[in-house]
Amino acid sequence: MQKKLGREQALEYHAMGRPGKIEVIPTKEAKTQRDLSLAYSPGVAEPCLEIKKNVENVYKYTAKGNLVAVISNGTAVLGLGDIGPEAGKPVMEGKGVLFKIFADIDVFDIEINEKDPEKFVQIVKALEPTFGGINLEDIKAPECFYIEKELRKQLAIPVMHDDQHGTAIISAAALLNALELQKKKIEKARFVVSGAGAAALSCLKLYLALGAKLENVMIFDVNGFVHAERTDLGETARELASPKKRDINLAGAMKDADVFIGLSAGNIVTAEMVKSMAKNPIVFAMANPTPEIDYEIAIASRKDIIMATGRSDYPNQVNNVLGFPYIFRGALDVRASAINEEMKLAAVHALAEMARKPVPDIVNLAYNEKNIAFGPDYIIPKPLDPRLLETVAPAVAKAAIESGVAKSPIQDWDAYKVELNKRLGLDNQLMRVLGSKARSQPKRLVFTEADNLKILKAAQLVFEEGVAYPILLGDEKKIHQLAEENQIDLEGFPIIDPKDKEFNEKRIQYGEIFFKKRQRKGVSKYESIKMMRDRNYFGSMMVETGEADAMLSGLTRNYADAIRPALQVIGKEDSAQKIAGMYLLLTKKGPLFMADTTVNFNPTAEELADITLMVAKEVRNFNLTPKIAMLSYSNFGSSASPEAQLMAKARAIVKERNPSLIVDGEVQANIAFNQDILKDNYPFSELVGQDVNTLIFPNLAAGNIAYNILKEVGGADAIGPILLGLKKPVHILQLGSSVRSIFNMALVAVISAQQKCKNISTEEEVKKSPWWKKFNKVAREI
Numbered sequence: 032m033q034k035k036l037g038r039e040q041a042l043e044y045h046a047m048g049r050p051g052k053i054e055v056i057p058t059k060e061a062k063t064q065r066d067l068s069l070a071y072s073p074g075v076a077e078p079c080l081e082i083k084k085n086v087e088n089v090y091k092y093t094a095k096g097n098l099v100a101v102i103s104n105g106t107a108v109l110g111l112g113d114i115g116p117e118a119g120k121p122v123m124e125g126k127g128v129l130f131k132i133f134a135d136i137d138v139f140d141i142e143i144n145e146k147d148p149e150k151f152v153q154i155v156k157a158l159e160p161t162f163g164g165i166n167l168e169d170i171k172a173p174e175c176f177y178i179e180k181e182l183r184k185q186l187a188i189p190v191m192h193d194d195q196h197g198t199a200i201i202s203a204a205a206l207l208n209a210l211e212l213q214k215k216k217i218e219k220a221r222f223v224v225s226g227a228g229a230a231a232l233s234c235l236k237l238y239l240a241l242g243a244k245l246e247n248v249m250i251f252d253v254n255g256f257v258h259a260e261r262t263d264l265g266e267t268a269r270e271l272a273s274p275k276k277r278d279i280n281l282a283g284a285m286k287d288a289d290v291f292i293g294l295s296a297g298n299i300v301t302a303e304m305v306k307s308m309a310k311n312p313i314v315f316a317m318a319n320p321t322p323e324i325d326y327e328i329a330i331a332s333r334k335d336i337i338m339a340t341g342r343s344d345y346p347n348q349v350n351n352v353l354g355f356p357y358i359f360r361g362a363l364d365v366r367a368s369a370i371n372e373e374m375k376l377a378a379v380h381a382l383a384e385m386a387r388k389p390v391p392d393i394v395n396l397a398y399n400e401k402n403i404a405f406g407p408d409y410i411i412p413k414p415l416d417p418r419l420l421e422t423v424a425p426a427v428a429k430a431a432i433e434s435g436v437a438k439s440p441i442q443d444w445d446a447y448k449v450e451l452n453k454r455l456g457l458d459n460q461l462m463r464v465l466g467s468k469a470r471s472q473p474k475r476l477v478f479t480e481a482d483n484l485k486i487l488k489a490a491q492l493v494f495e496e497g498v499a500y501p502i503l504l505g506d507e508k509k510i511h512q513l514a515e516e517n518q519i520d521l522e523g524f525p526i527i528d529p530k531d532k533e534f535n536e537k538r539i540q541y542g543e544i545f546f547k548k549r550q551r552k553g554v555s556k557y558e559s560i561k562m563m564r565d566r567n568y569f570g571s572m573m574v575e576t577g578e579a580d581a582m583l584s585g586l587t588r589n590y591a592d593a594i595r596p597a598l599q600v601i602g603k604e605d606s607a608q609k610i611a612g613m614y615l616l617l618t619k620k621g622p623l624f625m626a627d628t629t630v631n632f633n634p635t636a637e638e639l640a641d642i643t644l645m646v647a648k649e650v651r652n653f654n655l656t657p658k659i660a661m662l663s664y665s666n667f668g669s670s671a672s673p674e675a676q677l678m679a680k681a682r683a684i685v686k687e688r689n690p691s692l693i694v695d696g697e698v699q700a701n702i703a704f705n706q707d708i709l710k711d712n713y714p715f716s717e718l719v720g721q722d723v724n725t726l727i728f729p730n731l732a733a734g735n736i737a738y739n740i741l742k743e744v745g746g747a748d749a750i751g752p753i754l755l756g757l758k759k760p761v762h763i764l765q766l767g768s769s770v771r772s773i774f775n776m777a778l779v780a781v782i783s784a785q786q787k788c789k790n791i792s793t794e795e796e797v798k799k800s801p802w803w804k805k806f807n808k809v810a811r812e813i
């Protein structure tokens with residue numbers, strides 16, 4: 032149910048906070064006077080002199096080895112044409128983001144105001160000392176061919192024009208698989224290529240290297256059939272042009288063709304043309320953002336087709352994001368002096384083979400599919416597949432070594448793979464897993480403060496991301512006005528104002544249920560019904576009665592007021608147990624779960640044990656094994672104070688109740704994370720050899736202070752508070768949370784609803800459930 036993005040959202044995404052998508056972050060301490068003397072003058076002179084003595088030392092003492100320039104002059108930006116260097120900058124920044132998140136490569140995006148190829152080459156050449164590699168991007172043909180050829184000749188670092196070779200590599204991998212599935216031989220296949228630009232001609236060259244025959248190829252550009260007698264062709268187009276002039280157009284050429292390759296412009300191919308192709312045709316319509324033929328039209332035109340586009344919203348996305356991060360990763364890691372044909376072919380085969388292997392669950396989850404498997408709808412790996420890095424980068428690195436362009440060959444390939452996976456960042460992976468898990472079974476989520484702009488934006492986001500079906504509580508008029516003022520499309524979500532007379536009956540029904548629960552706790556029937564005018568009671572009751580699956584509240588209320596209704600209406604999982612609050616911190620070292628940060632001020636050892644066991648259960652919900660440190664200011668009995676003994680005692684109770692849980696303490700936080708000290712001084716500890724991911728604090732003050740310091744000073748993202756111990760998922764947001772934090776909490780709420788409320792799971796069922804039945808406008812739109 033993922034929705035198309037709106038213009039406003041795209042603009043707001045780029046403009047919000049610090050404009051643009053990137054910043055520079057120092058990698059060394061630079062806080063004290065000493066740090067500064069090392070980072071800059073006088074200390075910095077030492078690496079300068081070492082590099083002066085031997086220029087190769089630049090890789091040892093500077094960021095060059097992991098730094099790629101994404102360079103464009105904005106003359107062929109996506110399929111938008113010559114829009115200029117400034118207008119191309121968002122694409123180049125975006126590419127920087129993809130390099131970073133998929134392969135941990137740092138990027139400076141450089142937009143150059145120069146169309147003259149010779150001058151462009153001179154400018155880029157002069158940048159060589161700064162970078163470990165150069166990714167040329169969105170430079171139009173035929174200039175791009177000359178520019179890349181010259182730079183490859185003149186520079187000793189890898190240079191790749193991604194629109195040419197990235198596209199060629201990915202589409203070639205997809206083509207090999209499609210040909211196999213369609214039982215066609217590349218040598219015999221008849222190709223029609225639409226476009227004679229950077230991408231199209233390079234793709235064709237690579238297909239020829241893989242066995243395609245030029246005599247079986249017909250190329251078309253904006254002026255029609257590309258043949259040797261034409262005088263308007265660039266050098267590369269001339270090389271590949273048909274030797275004979277023929278009176279034929281695209282439609283004529285496509286008759287009986289086996290393969291159509293489109294890298295030109297949108298909507299230039301018709302269903303009739305596809306119908307006229309040979310049996311089992313392959314159609315790659317890769318123009319962005321509009322393909323040469325619409326996916327739906329193409330697949331409706333015949334059953335035996337294999338169809339791919341450059342878009343993420345259809346199967347078989349042939350897009351260069353599958354290549355450039357990993358190709359450069361492999362090239363940088365062996366200090367390759369170029370990206371040569373061998374390396375490109377290695378990437379092609381690695382990608383093609385990867386698509387034939389069974390797909391891990393995390394990929395199925397990420398795409399909300401049950402069983403992605405090699406076949407007509409899956410001929411190329413998916414961009415969110417975490418195996419791409421450990422598959423493509425080593426293949427490229429190996430080919431660089433074997434073809435003699437690697438200056439720093441890799442010795443230990445197993446260690447290299449481990450290093451690559453570390454680069455992916457556990458926190459990124461975790462967020463992807465959470466997103467995927469939530470999307471696999473979206474739930475109905477009540478937002479009690481829907482007359483707040485941040486909540487409305489978050490509700491829109493969770494719906495668009497396919498994470499949840501929002502139910503909005505609040506003043507309907509106010510909500511609509513806010514939505515209108517801020518161009519938020521409410522998609523017709525149910526809007527319920529519990530105070531409205533329209534909901535009299537519902538208030539009575541909920542009030543009676545509530546009265547049964549609280550009648551001996553000092554609440555009268557009249558009061559019970561009246562209390563249902565309060566959105567927190569009403570929302571909690573929706574969850575309690577199964578008319579919704581989870582609830583988010585608290586953005587504008589104090590914690591105690593927000594949590595009370597949930598406790599009274601829904602109650603605890605186990606009446607004897609405590610409830611507790613946990614935070615998930617996404618730190619540079621990976622995710623850290625911290626408790627209790629929000630509910631229990633001074634828990635006893637028994638209560639701490641309860642909290643620890645609840646946290647352990649929740650950590651497993653995140654697909655992680657809890658490795659728990661019970662924190663204090665002393666280590667394993669080094670202090671006899673009651674405070675220190677409290678944590679040792681809590682740990683003993685936990686072990687008694689769950690002997691297999693990895694948990695130890697009392698221990699200081701720094702020791703819990705320092706394997707050397709642990710091994711040397713406390714070899715008996717269960718934490719030796721374990722990456723601690725869960726911290727239990729002796730009291731609320733310590734936990735709360737610690738997570739806030741990590742967040743504010745350490746720059747960690749905080750998700751929480753995640754309320755533990757309630758029968759059904761209700762989470763109380765922090766006062767003033769950002770839209771992103773609310774979204775993250777929605778993921779958490781949906782995931783726990785998946786465990787706790789298995790009743791509603793499919794879109795069909797949601798449409799039938801009470802609030803949607805009532806608001807049948809939504810039922811139509813979901």
Ligand SMILES: NC(=O)C1=CN([C@@H]2O[C@H](COP(=O)(O)OP(=O)(O)OC[C@H]3O[C@@H](n4cnc5c(N)ncnc54)[C@H](OP(=O)(O)O)[C@@H]3O)[C@@H](O)[C@H]2O)C=CC1
Pocket residue numbers: 107108109110111169170171172194195198225226227228229230231251252253254293294295296299317318319320340341349350351352
């Ligand atoms: N899916 C992917 O990963 C990628 C997709 N692309 C897409 O491919 C397209 C081309 O990009 P690129 O090669 O960099 O750009 P170029 O400007 O280098 O090439 C565009 C080519 O398309 C031709 N063309 C334009 N309109 C038509 C038409 N109506 N009929 C036939 N040919 C036409 C042009 O002809 P002429 O020269 O005569 O004007 C030119 O040969 C873009 O849409 C781009 O988004 C590009 C890279 C990667």
Ligand SMILES: CC(=O)C(=O)O
Pocket residue numbers: 108109110169193194319350351
């Ligand atoms: C994907 C890409 O690089 C392009 O469309 O230009």
Ligand SMILES: [Mg+2]
Pocket residue numbers: 108109168169193194
């Ligand atoms: Mg491009």
